[in-house]
Amino acid sequence: MRAVENVSFGVEQGEALGIAGESGSGKSTVALSLLRILPQGGYIRKGKIMFQGQDLVALPEGEMRKIRWKGISIVFQGAMNAMNPVYRVGDQIAEAIKLHENGVTDSDVKERVAKLFETVGIEPSRAANYPHEFSGGMRQRALIAMALAANPIMLIGDEPGTALDVIVQAQTLRLLRDLKDRLGLAMIMISHDLSIIAETCEKVAIMYAGKIVEYGDAVSIFKNPLHPYTQGLIKAFPSIKGERVRLSSIPGQPPDLLNPPPACRFNPRCPYVMDVCKHQEPILKEQEKGHLVACHLY
Amino acid sequence: MQAPSESLGQVTDSKVVAEGQKSGKKKARKDLRLVRFGAADGSVIVGMVPPSHMLPDGSVKGWEFNRCYRIKDVDKVGRLSVVREIRGDEEDLPPDLQRFEQVEEVEDDPRIPAAPVMSIENLRKWYPLKRGFFETVFSKEEMNVKAVDDVSFSLSKGEIFALAGESGSGKTTLGKVLLRLVSPSGGRIVFLGRDITELPDSKMKPLRREMQIVFQDPFESLDPRMIIKEIIAEPLRVLGNLEFDASGRSRVRKMGEREVEERVKKMLSEVELVPPEEFMYRFPHEMSGGQRQRVAVARAFVLTPSFVVADEPVSMLDVSIRAEIINLMVDLVRKSQASILFISHDIALAKHIADRIAVLYLGKMMELGSAERVVDLPLHPYTQALISAVPVPDPESKRARDVISGEIPSPVDPPSGCRFHTRCPYAHERCVNEQPPLVEVEKEHYVACHLYT
Numbered sequence: 052m053r054a055v056e057n058v059s060f061g062v063e064q065g066e067a068l069g070i071a072g073e074s075g076s077g078k079s080t081v082a083l084s085l086l087r088i089l090p091q092g093g094y095i096r097k098g099k100i101m102f103q104g105q106d107l108v109a110l111p112e113g114e115m116r117k118i119r120w121k122g123i124s125i126v127f128q129g130a131m132n133a134m135n136p137v138y139r140v141g142d143q144i145a146e147a148i149k150l151h152e153n154g155v156t157d158s159d160v161k162e163r164v165a166k167l168f169e170t171v172g173i174e175p176s177r178a179a180n181y182p183h184e185f186s187g188g189m190r191q192r193a194l195i196a197m198a199l200a201a202n203p204i205m206l207i208g209d210e211p212g213t214a215l216d217v218i219v220q221a222q223t224l225r226l227l228r229d230l231k232d233r234l235g236l237a238m239i240m241i242s243h244d245l246s247i248i249a250e251t252c253e254k255v256a257i258m259y260a261g262k263i264v265e266y267g268d269a270v271s272i273f274k275n276p277l278h279p280y281t282q283g284l285i286k287a288f289p290s291i292k293g294e295r296v297r298l299s300s301i302p303g304q305p306p307d308l309l310n311p312p313p314a315c316r317f318n319p320r321c322p323y324v325m326d327v328c329k330h331q332e333p334i335l336k337e338q339e340k341g342h343l344v345a346c347h348l349y
Numbered sequence: 350m351q352a353p354s355e356s357l358g359q360v361t362d363s364k365v366v367a368e369g370q371k372s373g374k375k376k377a378r379k380d381l382r383l384v385r386f387g388a389a390d391g392s393v394i395v396g397m398v399p400p401s402h403m404l405p406d407g408s409v410k411g412w413e414f415n416r417c418y419r420i421k422d423v424d425k426v427g428r429l430s431v432v433r434e435i436r437g438d439e440e441d442l443p444p445d446l447q448r449f450e451q452v453e454e455v456e457d458d459p460r461i462p463a464a465p466v467m468s469i470e471n472l473r474k475w476y477p478l479k480r481g482f483f484e485t486v487f488s489k490e491e492m493n494v495k496a497v498d499d500v501s502f503s504l505s506k507g508e509i510f511a512l513a514g515e516s517g518s519g520k521t522t523l524g525k526v527l528l529r530l531v532s533p534s535g536g537r538i539v540f541l542g543r544d545i546t547e548l549p550d551s552k553m554k555p556l557r558r559e560m561q562i563v564f565q566d567p568f569e570s571l572d573p574r575m576i577i578k579e580i581i582a583e584p585l586r587v588l589g590n591l592e593f594d595a596s597g598r599s600r601v602r603k604m605g606e607r608e609v610e611e612r613v614k615k616m617l618s619e620v621e622l623v624p625p626e627e628f629m630y631r632f633p634h635e636m637s638g639g640q641r642q643r644v645a646v647a648r649a650f651v652l653t654p655s656f657v658v659a660d661e662p663v664s665m666l667d668v669s670i671r672a673e674i675i676n677l678m679v680d681l682v683r684k685s686q687a688s689i690l691f692i693s694h695d696i697a698l699a700k701h702i703a704d705r706i707a708v709l710y711l712g713k714m715m716e717l718g719s720a721e722r723v724v725d726l727p728l729h730p731y732t733q734a735l736i737s738a739v740p741v742p743d744p745e746s747k748r749a750r751d752v753i754s755g756e757i758p759s760p761v762d763p764p765s766g767c768r769f770h771t772r773c774p775y776a777h778e779r780c781v782n783e784q785p786p787l788v789e790v791e792k793e794h795y796v797a798c799h800l801y802t
Contacts, residue, residue, distance in 0.1 A: 073667045074638075186756050187516075212740075216515040216694055221738035221752045243667050246740035253744075269744035287672045291697040291739045295721060297679075298701055300672035304637055 052308050054080040054093070056261045062205065062254070067231055067238035069248030069269070071284070072258035073305045078241045081258075082207050085239070086123055087115050103204070120151050124203040126194050128210035133194055134182040140193050141168075141178025147200040167196040171226060188219035195226065205237040206230075212247045224250050245284055249273055257281050260306045260316040263335060267342030277344040279321050315347065323348055464542065466688040467527060467656050468503030472536035474519075474526050474712075478761065494760050496522040498712040499536070504656070504688040509679070511691045511703035511720065513735065517757045519712040520692045524658040527690060528560050529553055541655060558588055561649035563678075565661040567641035571633040577622075578629040581613045581648050588652070616647040620677055639670040643677065650681050657682075660692045675702055696732075697739050700724040708732045711760050711768040714787060718794035728796040731769045767799065775800060 055077040062068045070078045083089045085100055087107065100107040102122060107115065127133045135143060144167060145160045155163075165175035171192040182190060191211070198206060208227060212220040228251050231238050240251050248255055248269070255272045257265040257280065265278040276282045283301035303320035306312055312319050318328040327347050335345040475493040497519045504510050512520040525531045527538060529545060538546045541559060548556075561584075564570035571580055585604065604612075617625035620643040633641055642662060649657050659678065663671040679702050682689050693699050699706050699720060706723040708716040708731065716729040727733045734753040755772045758764060764771045770780040779799050787797045 073669050188756050216757075217696075217735060217738040218515060218753060219756060221740065222754070224740070225752055243669075244740070245668065246742040249742045249744045250740045273742060273744050284669055285742060287669050288742050289672075289695070289697040289701045291700065291724065291736060291741065295701050298672035298675055300676065301669045302673070304639070305667075305669075 053311075054261055054308060055084065058098075058256075058258070058261075058263050060254075060256050060263070060266065062237045062239060064204070064237050065231065065235045066254065067228075067240060067252040068254045068256065069240045069242065069252035070256050070258060071242060071245050071248050073243055075260075075305050075308065076258040077261040077308075078243075078258050079209055080261075082125065082209050082239065082241050085207065086119055086125060088119075120147060120198075121201040121203060123205045123207065124198040124201065125207040125209060126198045126211050128213055134190065136182050139179055139181055140185065141180075144178075144193070144197045144200050147197055151201040163200075164196075167199060168193075170199065170230070171196045187215060188222060191215060191219070191223050192226065195223075195230070199230070199234075203236070205239070207239045207241070209241045210243070211240065212242065212244065220247075227251060245273075246288060257284070260311055261308060262316065262345070263343075264317065264346070265342075265344045266335065267339075271339060271342045275339075275342075277338055277342070277349060278317075278346050279323055279348070280317050283320075283322075315345075465503035465505050465539075466508075466541060467690075468539045469527065470501045470537040470539075472500045472523070472526060472538065473498055473534045474522050474531065475534045492761060495712050495763060496760060497526060497533075500709070500712070500714050501536075502707060502714070502717060504690065506655070506688060507682065507686040508705070509682060509689045509691055509703045511693060511696075511699035511706045512709060513693060513696045513699055513706055514709035515694060515735075515757050517711070517760065518709040519760070520709050521660055522712075523709070524562070524660055524690055524692050527656075528562060528658055530562075558584070558652045559654050560656045561652065561654040561658070563642075563645050563649045563657065563659045563662045566665050567638055567645050568633075568665070570645055571641055573633055576630050576632055577617075577636075577644055578610070578613050580633075580644060581616055581651055582609050584648060584652050585609055585612065612651060616651050619650070619681065620644070620647045622647075638666050639674060642666060642674050646674070646678055646681065650685065650687070653685055654687055656688050656690070658690045658692065661694070662691075663698075664693070664695070671698075678702075695739075696724060696735050708735065711757065711763050713768055714795075714797065715769065716794075716796045717787070718791075718796075722791070722794050728790055728794070728801065729769075729798050730773045730775055730800075734772075767797070 058077075058081060060068060070081060072078045080089070080093070083093075084095055085107070087095070087110075089095070095108050098108065102118065105118075107118060110118070134140065138146075141161075141164050144164050148155060148160050148163055164178050168175045168178055173189055173192050173196070177185070177189070182193075185193060195211075206227075211227065212224055215223060224247060227238070227240075230236060231251075238251075240248055242248055252269055255265075255267065255269050256263050257272070257278065259280050265272060265276070265281050272281065273285065276285055280301070283299075286299045287301060289298055301320055306316055306319070314330050314332045315321070315328040318324050321328065325347060331347070333345045333347045335343045336349075338344050338349050473495075474497040475495050478492040478494060480492065500523060502510070512523060514520050522531070526533050529538070529548070533546060536546070537544060540556065543556070545553065545556065575583075586609075589603070613629065614625040617623070617628055622628045622640060622643055628636070628640070628644075633644070636644070642665075646662070662678065663674050666674065675698065678689070681687070691699065691703055696706070696708075700723075701720075703720045705718065706716075706720045707714055708723070708729065710731050716723060716727065716732045723732060724736060727736055738752055753772050753774065758768075758771060764781075766782050767773070767776075767780040767785050770776040773780065777799070783799070785797045785799045785802060787795045788802055789795050790801050
């Protein structure tokens with residue numbers, strides 16, 4: 052099964068890229084590939100991941116370990132289950148620091164943990180608590196603190212807002228945005244929720260069935276979506292502003308990646324489908340400046 | 350009782366039908382009266398109404414006309430041969446019936462107090478806390494988790510009523526109490542004119558076919574060992590495959606296996622799993638999340654219930670397929686005239702589909718009003734906070750929002766006075782000491798906040 056095919060993008064320091072798509076579109080696989088932590092059986096067949104001038108695909112495992120956490124770190128979804136319930140939260144973060152930095156003293160680590168807690172807006176005294184003593188929002192913050200433990204250059208958020216309540220979600224997103232600006236992080240946000248991406252990212256990649264179908268800066272994608280799939284996704288969103296309307300949807304089912312539709316993978320669900328869509332695969336090309344789309348309409 | 354503005358027509362004949370089962374010592378259920386009209390095109394329209402809705406001058410209040418039949422002929426013995434049921438299918442309605450439908454939809458007519466399908470008064474659900482032996486010795490005070498505390502509202506027929514709030518606000522508990530899946534600790538629940546607050550389970554059972562639930566997670570709410578056909582047929586089987594008459598009160602006959610299958614097929618095509626034959630013999634694991642949730646919806650509607658609780662029915666699904674499931678449910682509600690309690694933390698979604706929205710916080714109702722007013726002109730600071738926290742798919746508006754800090758406090762020992770005062774940007778002394786009552790600020794728009802009292 053080809054979970055991800057021909058995906059290319061770039062992220063600069065202090066910039067956030069959002070990867071949006073339905074479940075099964077391959078967006079999480081992209082994230083895991085960047086860290087080379089694909090589940091068993093999965094492997095990167097071809098391509099390059101250039102990180103600060105190094106190709107991560109070609110890197111030996113020992114070198115890769117140095118990249119993880121210090122270079123690129125990840126905040127997983129499901130704040131409720133991502134921590135070890137039998138260790139104190141502070142100790143779990145301290146462990147990450149000790150593992151990645153040789154020769155740090157215990158008092159240094161303690162200080163660093165307290166500072167990380169402050170950075171994400173938790174009382175440093177709570178470091179002695181166990182995960183169950185934290186609320187959902189605090190756990191999410193602690194996970195972010197943990198991801199920042201080794202001062203990474205890039206942060207990946209895999210569905211960081213889902214499973215949280217709207218208010219806590221808004222708080223978390225704001226924290227991530229602030230951290231990015233304050234620490235100059237490069238960020239990749241992965242979400243099926245376009246509005247979360249609109250809130251946090253400057254660049255957006257829309258994925259469908261393992262491929263990027265549209266790529267560009269957030270404003271031009273949301274103001275002027277070109278791909279019919281992107282248009283459908285944006286329209287499917289219930290807007291809090293404006294008139295009450297019947298929600299529109301994208302008919303049909305997400306494709307089966309074992310047996311994807313031929314040529315353009317969106318053709319069975321596309322309202323503008325033409326003959327050529329069933330025979331020839333559209334390539335991603337620049338339509339406007341910095342706004343790429345893979346669709347035969349253009 | 351006053352006559353409606355427009356009489357629907359003179360009753361030419363009326364008699365009691367569907368007398369309810371008078372078997373044994375059971376009390377007769379409410380009688381239904383069959384009334385007959387001469388329609389404009391010469392045919393006869395017959396509908397069922399309870400006697401209380403017959404007016405003294407011989408006319409009938411049309412809004413109760415939930416079931417209408419076009420009668421082809423009446424034979425000598427007085428038996429009717431019903432051509433078909435006309436109900437809900439708008440295109441096919443003859444002009445005279447369309448008028449009934451319109452009258453039925455007239456809202457806010459103070460002269461016609463529409464009977465609510467479900468109404469609750471001061472409903473409470475408190476869970477007592479388990480305490481150790483010494484605590485019980487030294488302190489007499491009882492500790493309770495006040496999951497739902499003094500909530501009142503009513504749902505009218507065909508209404509979509511949304512409950513919004515964060516997790517821990519008590520919305521799911523409230524849904525379960527309404528279905529009597531957990532019993533309330535206080536207050537009153539009236540369902541279809543009957544007080545079901547303390548009704549024993551044996552008496553609840555026949556009412557259960559009128560109330561259904563769609564759960565949040567379609568991966569856990571369907572039995573993995575049953576095929577789809579059996580999942581949808583199960584509610585029918587639980588009730589012994591009995592077919593009920595048009596009034597829904599008395600049993601007519603037992604359905605055969607073939608008829609059950611027909612019903613399942615009909616439901617599957619209503620939830621757009623077509624062709625039904627392709628899906629009937631699948632197991633849940635052979636379907637996608639969206640398809641499973643369609644099955645859950647079909648199962649809830651197979652008994653044509655009058656009241657459905659939908660507990661976050663789309664929050665587990667991808668955004669792109671949410672709209673389809675939501676539209677499907679809205680259509681089913683409009684068609685079957687069922688009332689829905691739609692539980693959702695997504696207030697944007699509630700705005701588009703619900704008629705009214707109630708906002709809960711720590712088991713208390715904070716605001717209640719029409720969906721449009723509550724979202725466009727939120728009165729309570731908590732509602733305002735909920736709405737401003739909703740992410741907007743517009744990258745240019747992102748810096749303009751204010752987010753309140755903190756999280757929902759523990760319901761074991763909720764804040765005194767107004768429960769929201771610990772997080773409220775407008776909190777003053779009164780909010781700490783005094784609980785604000787729910788007051789009507791504009792027509793049909795209620796809020797519990799000291800800013801308005």
